[in-house]
Amino acid sequence: MLCTLQIKSAKPRARGYKLADAGGLFVLVQPSGSKLWRYKFRIGRVEGLLALGSFPEVGLAEARAEHARSRKLVEQGIHPVHERKRQREALAIDYLNRDKGAFGAIYAQWDSATSVDLAAGTIRQRRREIKNDLLPKLKDRAITSITRLELTAILKEVERRAPEIARNLRNYLWGIFECAIDSGLLENNPVPPLRVLKKRKQKNHAALSPSQIGEFLGAMDFGVNELSTRIAMRLVMLTACRKVEATGAEWTEFDLKRGGWEIPAERMKAGHPHWVPLPRQAVALLTELRAIVPKGQKYLFPNRRDPNRPMAGRTLNALMDRLGFGDKGTPHGMRAAFSTHFNGRHANADVIERCLAHVPVNAVRAAYNRHAYLKERRAMLQQWADYLDLLHKKHGKHAVLPPVPPTVRRKTNSGTQRRRSRRSLRKAA
Template identity: 50%
Template sequence: MALAKLTDVALRKAKPAEKDYRLSDGGGLALLIRPNGARLWQYRFRHNGREQIHSLGAYPEITLAAAREAHRKARALVADGINPVTSKREERQQARQRELVEKAGSFDTVVSAWRELTDPHLAPLTIRQREREVGKYLLPTFKGRRISSITRVELAALLKKVEPRAPEVARNLRNYLNGIFDHAADHGLVDANPVPPRRILAKRASTHHRPLPFDQLHKFISDIQASSAEPATKAALLLTMLTACRKQEATGARWDEFDLKAALWTIPEERMKARREHVIPLPHQAVKLLQALRDTTTSEALFPSRSKAGGTMSERTLNALLERTGYAGVSIHGFRSLFSTWANENGENPDVIERCLAHVHQNAVRRAYNHAQHIAERRDLLQRWANLLLPQETAQELAEAA
C-alpha cells in the first residue's frame, strides 16, 4: 500500500516530540522534525552503495512544492550517477567564485592586491620604478577590464609595441604581468597565466653605460658649472661623481645621513639597491660642497623637490642637466664605471674598489665573512679620485658658487 503524500495542513499541524521524527513524502523525501522545533527537508538516497542525506532547506522557508521540485532535481542527478550533495557544494563554490570575480576580478584591483603583497619586499627605488611603468603602460591599457578577459595576444601586442623604443621597459612589463597574473591564478581569478614567454622579446646583448673619456673630465665639469642650471642640481651631479654613488642615492639623500665633521655619509639599507647600509668616506671636495649647500637650505633633503612638498629631486633632473649642456650621450651611471676602470688600472685593492661601489660579492662564502668596511683605504682611494676630478682650488670655487 502506497504511503500518503504530505499536505500543507499536515505539515502545519506537525508538533515537535521528545525525539527526532520524520514525515515522509515518498521517494526518499521527508521532513525531519526536531525537539527544538526545527523542520528540515531531507532527501535520503544511495550513491555508490552508500546511503547519504541531501539537505534541501528548512520549512516553511522551503515550501512543500519547492521541496518536491528540489527533490525531483536531486533524484534526476542520482539517476545520472551524480551525487547531489557534492554537486550542491560545487555550485556554492562556483557562486563564491563568481562573487569573488565580481568584487576583485578587475585588472586594476588585482594590480593593487599584487603590489600590496609584493611592494614591502622591494627597495623604494624599485617600487617607484614599478609604479611609474605600470602606471604609464599597463593601467591605461587594461584598467577596468575583467582580468580573465585579457588574452595572451593582447599582452604580446603591448610588449611588442613598447619594445622598439624601450626594450628594458618591455622586459620589466613582462615581469610585472607575470607576477600579476600569477597572483590572479593563485586566487582563482584566472584559470591559467596567459603572459607570453620571454622569447617574444628580442634578445639583446648586454650594454654598459658609456663613460666620459678621461681627457674630457675637466671640460665636462667646467661646462656643467658654467651652465644656467640650479646650483643644487650641479651639486647633486658633483656629489655623484666624487663619491662614485648611484644618482638616486645622491638625489634622494637627506641631511641626517651625513656627519660632515667625521666626513662620513651613511646611506640606510632601504635606499640601497642591495638593501645593505652603505658608508661612504667623503673626500674633502665633497665636504666643502656640502657645507656650502647646508648654509642655503632648511630642508631635511639635500636636494628637495621643487614640485612635491617633502620630496626629493627627481633622478631625471640630472639627465636633463646633461642634455642641456650638450652631453646627452653620456650616462651618469658611467662615472661609476670610470671610477672602477681608473682604480683597477692603478692596481688598487679589488675589495676596496667593490666596497666603494657598494657591490655585493658574488661568492657567498666570501660575502658572508668579508664584512670589512675598508674605511681608511676607501677614504684614501676616493680622495685621490676626487683630486683627479677637482683640484682643491677648483673645489673651493665650486663650493663658493653653490
C-alpha cells in the same frame, strides 16, 4: 505519500525515525524534535544522501520540487551533492567578479601589498607605467575575461615604442594575475611567457676614459654656471655613488666635520643603509654649498621648480649632453670608471665593492658589516679624489665646449658676462 498534517503531528522518540514520501524522499524526525528533509539515492552501486533543509522552513511542496530536480541529476549520473557544491563555488566566484574582480581592483590590491619594501622612485615609475599603458584598456574589465592573446597584443604594442617598459609591464601583469589566483578568481595565469618579447640587448653604462674625465672636469669649469648642478656632478664622481643617491641627498645625512655621509636604507637600491667616507675635496665642496643655501633647506640639490622636491634625475645626464660628453659617458658610468681604475691596480676587491655599495647577499651580514673596511674605504676614495684632481690638471686644459646656439651666444658673448652670471647665481642662492 506524506501530507503536511502527518509531518506536523509527528512526535519525537528516543531514537530518530523516518517518514517516507516517495522516490527516496523522507523526513527524519530527530529525538530533539527537529524534522529534516533527506533524499536517499544511488548512482551505480554507490549510495548517497542529500540534505534538503528542515521542516517547516522548507515545506512539503518545496521539498518535493527540490527532490525532483535532484532526481533528474541522479538519472544523468550527476551526484547532486557535488553539483550543489559546484553551484555554491560558482556563486562565490560570480560575487568576487562582480564586487572585487575588476582588473583595477586587483591591481590596487597587488600594488598595496607589494609597495611596502620598494623605494619611492620605483613605486612612482611602476604606477606611471601601469597608468599609461594598462589601466586605460583593462581597468574596468573583469580579470577573468582577459586573455593571453589580448595581453600579448598590448605588450607587443608597447614594445614597438619602449621595449624596456614592455618587459616591466609583463612583470607587473604576472604579479597582478598571481594576486587574482590567490584571491580565488582564477586558476591559471594568462600572462604570456617572456619569449613573446624580443631579447634585451644588454648595454652597459658608457664610461669616460681617464683623459675624457679630465676634459669633462675642465669643461665644467667654464661651461656650467649652476653651482649646485656642478657640485652634484662632482659628488657623484668623488664618491662613486649612484646618481639618484646624490641628487636626492638631504643635509641631515651628512657629518661634514667627521667627513661622513650616511645614506638611509630607503634611498639605496639594495635596501641597506650605506656609509660613504667623504674625501677632502667633497667636504670642501659641500662646505661651500652649505654656506650659501638658505637655512632649513632639506635637500642639497633642490628641484628648480619645487624646492620641496630633489633635483630631477635627468639633470646630470643633460649636463653631460650640454658639454658634449653625452655620447661618451653617463653619470652612472663614473662608477665603472672607479671600478676599472682600482681593479686595474689590483686593489682589494672587497673594498672596491663596498665603496660601490655592493653588499653581501646575506642581509644579516650586510647590516653587521655596514662599516666594514672603514679605513680602507676612506683611503681608497681619497686616492680616487686625488686621481681626479690629477686628471683635471693634466687634461682639463684640453677641454673644448660644443658650439653655443646663436640665441644663447648673444646672451653670454663674453667671459665677463659668464662670471657676472655666476656671481648673481651665488647671491640669489
